Amino acid sequence: MPRSLPDALSTVPHRTDVPFSRLTTLGVGGICRWLFEPVSEAQAQGFVRACAREGMAFRILGGGSNLVVLGDIQVPVLRLDLPRELRREGLELTAPASHGHIALALAAAKAGLSGLEFASGIPGSVGGAVRMNAGAYGREWVDVLARYRFLTPAGDLIEKAPEPGEFEYRRSWLTGGQMILSATVRLAEGDPLRIQAQVSENREKRGTSQPLSSRNAGCIFKNPPGRSAGRLIDEAGLKGLKVGDAEVSPEHGNFLVNRGKASGEDFLELMERVRAAVLERHGVSLEAEVEIWREGSASGRGLPGIPC
């Protein structure tokens, strides 16, 4: 990041030296040196175009509910702060990427629209949910996604429907610097009482099975095909294992929780220990579901216009 901001960036609302403990649900990481929070799509587009022009890498942050951050991040981080408006056309709802994910699911339920009940307990933003193809109870975002709008790394605006192969289990093709601006879901007319009952049931289930009173980032590992990562971790006797203040939740083996002062490095080491123990006990190699952010990491070589 240059010492002085390019003019096009200085017009985008920004803050400096924001602790990642305030930007992520897990509450770890160092300082976010530059946090840009565009309040309009035009500002976001101006930001991406300026980064492309200046050959500057950047990262995109949503609700920070799927991230383990290690140390400080010097490259600019962009977190959209678009007007929280939902648009309804028939059975379709369009939400800006920075809209709360749970808030969208609850709004759909209130409107008597069925299809997003699975999403009603998944935190974060709509943009993060599309990018991660978030899901639960056998349903995932691509099941309801009608269209999405995004900026290319060069800052061009594209709107498209999902195509086969673009979205898989907790993965999408949107990893190369594309910034999601909004998403449109196609839902079905439903009985508001039944939808609401399903939402309440899903949320209650989470309340009893997940350690929601401690800071966490949801499931740390993806479920291997046909297996439950949580069960594999439990059977390997790892519940309660600690590195510093990072702990494998005694309630749910696939949740790592921050007992207070854990660092990103503590979580990384705990993840490695869990992975090694599950490999030894079950012969299964667990793949991380959370993203690891660190300055200059292999996943972030700092290509111009590409978030790292």
Ligand SMILES: Cc1cc2nc3c(=O)[nH]c(=O)nc-3n(C[C@H](O)[C@H](O)[C@H](O)COP(=O)(O)OP(=O)(O)OC[C@H]3O[C@@H](n4cnc5c(N)ncnc54)[C@H](O)[C@@H]3O)c2cc1C
């Ligand atoms: C208590 C708890 C329960 C959870 N349960 C579930 C669950 O049941 N199912 C599930 O799938 N997940 C679950 N999660 C994980 C997490 O909530 C999801 O992955 C969520 O969709 C991440 O959204 P976010 O906005 O927080 O993304 P972030 O964590 O901020 O970012 C995740 C990734 O998305 C990218 N991103 C964010 N916004 C954009 C954008 N606008 N454009 C392009 N890329 C973007 C980021 O760069 C990053 O690569 C849970 C997490 C918690 C804390």
